[in-house]
Amino acid sequence: MSNLADKYPRISDMRRRALRRIPHFAAEYLFSGTGYDRAMDYNQEILKNVFLTPRYLKGTVEADLKTKLFGRVYDAPFGIAPIGMTSLIWPGAELSLAKLASKVNIPYTLSTVACASIENVSQHLDNKGWFQLYPPKDKNVRDDLLKRAYDSGYEVLVITSDIPASSRRERLRKAGVSVPPKINLRTIFQAAISPMWSLGILKHGMPQFATMDKYQKSQGNEKSKKGYAGSQMNRYLDWDYLEEVRNIWKGPIVLKGLMDNRDALKAKDYVDAIYLSNHGGRQLDIAPSPLQVLPNIRKDLGDEFPILIDSGFYSGQDVVKGLILGADFVMIGRPFVIALAALGAKGAAHAHYIIKDEIENIMEQVCTKNIEELKRETVNVGKDFFLGSLE
Numbered sequence: 001m002s003n004l005a006d007k008y009p010r011i012s013d014m015r016r017r018a019l020r021r022i023p024h025f026a027a028e029y030l031f032s033g034t035g036y037d038r039a040m041d042y043n044q045e046i047l048k049n050v051f052l053t054p055r056y057l058k059g060t061v062e063a064d065l066k067t068k069l070f071g072r073v074y075d076a077p078f079g080i081a082p083i084g085m086t087s088l089i090w091p092g093a094e095l096s097l098a099k100l101a102s103k104v105n106i107p108y109t110l111s112t113v114a115c116a117s118i119e120n121v122s123q124h125l126d127n128k129g130w131f132q133l134y135p136p137k138d139k140n141v142r143d144d145l146l147k148r149a150y151d152s153g154y155e156v157l158v159i160t161s162d163i164p165a166s167s168r169r170e171r172l173r174k175a176g177v178s179v180p181p182k183i184n185l186r187t188i189f190q191a192a193i194s195p196m197w198s199l200g201i202l203k204h205g206m207p208q209f210a211t212m213d214k215y216q217k218s219q220g221n222e223k224s225k226k227g228y229a230g231s232q233m234n235r236y237l238d239w240d241y242l243e244e245v246r247n248i249w250k251g252p253i254v255l256k257g258l259m260d261n262r263d264a265l266k267a268k269d270y271v272d273a274i275y276l277s278n279h280g281g282r283q284l285d286i287a288p289s290p291l292q293v294l295p296n297i298r299k300d301l302g303d304e305f306p307i308l309i310d311s312g313f314y315s316g317q318d319v320v321k322g323l324i325l326g327a328d329f330v331m332i333g334r335p336f337v338i339a340l341a342a343l344g345a346k347g348a349a350h351a352h353y354i355i356k357d358e359i360e361n362i363m364e365q366v367c368t369k370n371i372e373e374l375k376r377e378t379v380n381v382g383k384d385f386f387l388g389s390l391e
Contacts, residue, residue, distance in 0.1 A: 004353075011355075023190035026341075030341070031334075039278055042289055047318050051380045052378070061363065061367050070273075075105040078330045080108045083334075085113060085114070087115030088207040097336060098129065099124045099345070100348050101125070104349075109132050110132065113211070128155060130254075131154040132159075134163060150251070157245070164235065197341075252272040255271045258276060258297075268305055273306035274301075277311050281311065290309050294325050308330070314334070316359040320363075324379050325379060336352075
């Protein structure tokens with residue numbers, strides 16, 4: 001990693017190279033939010049206004065990042081978040097990320113609307129994968145998805161709650177994003193000036209909704225026929241539906257997309273962990289950052305109930321801030337795909353190295369030997385950036 005670490009010491013250092021190597025429509029899918037992209041930008045602003053107040057004179061430490069979650073010990077307190085249409089951004093992305101996660105012992109979460117199937121990805125996960133369910137209104141489809149995931153060895157189910165309707169995603173409309181990509185002069189030209197991406201497509205095939213293709217006839221609607229991303233199926237979720245899933249799935253369940261204290265408290269009776277998220281700023285542009293609501297939700301839930309978080313986390317610094325403010329685990333999406341687009345599979349491994357190395361360095365700087373000690377550190381927060389008290 002030494003040469004890469006010198007050339008690309010931060011995730012942001014790989015962004016320009018990624019943009020040069022992928023077509024415009026793929027870049028728009030990766031980097032856009034919805035509305036005016038304010039929620040996506042605000043996620044970053046919140047993180048920029050959280051500061052760690054170090055306490056020294058505790059001696060030199062060797063940092064241990066191991067984190068226990070759902071009975072499994074991971075080698076770091078972060079994992080790879082579910083990302084739909086990943087192979088549209090970089091061909092073969094799901095398989096590359098699954099292989100990486102298995103190698104470095106962090107969780108990889110396969111999206112329902114990824115471009116590789118449940119079964120194909122599971123071959124690289126050693127029965128340690130997580131599956132993210134966009135809950136289909138058709139319960140026959142739901143039950144079949146759950147069976148396929150369980151039979152393929154996925155051990156944790158992540159149910160996404162924050163997609164009751166497709167978001168407008170104006171930039172994607174303008175860019176003509178679809179799966180499979182539309183074949184027209186614009187996309188042909190964009191692919192032609194992105195030869196490495198095009199070679200990847202030749203190797204891995206045109207992106208498809210590989211898991212959902214089986215149900216296309218029953219789930220199709222006018223938007224999906226027009227190729228609009230994210231409208232592959234009708235979705236539905238309420239508490240009764242969640243209880244039905246609880247009775248089917250025999251492993252841990254995580255409820256993703258919660259942002260309200262009342263929902264978080266009620267969820268304790270249905271799931272094994274909650275996952276704070278505003279979908280990376282891609283669903284509701286007027287939603288707060290999940291980091292804003294994290295401290296009060298942690299206070300209400302108590303110290304023992306697991307909380308995961310994502311949306312806007314790009315570095316080890318960001319992960320540390322999330323942990324100290326009350327999260328048990330941070331899920332990271334865009335940085336891994338940016339690195340894949342920039343450098344291929346070695347880029348994803350480099351992203352993991354950067355994030356883990358940053359966390360280790362911070363722990364050594366503030367003399368905390370493990371994650372539990374790190375979470376007891378003190379942060380200062382810009383007062384204008386949080387909805388509630390941290391007391």
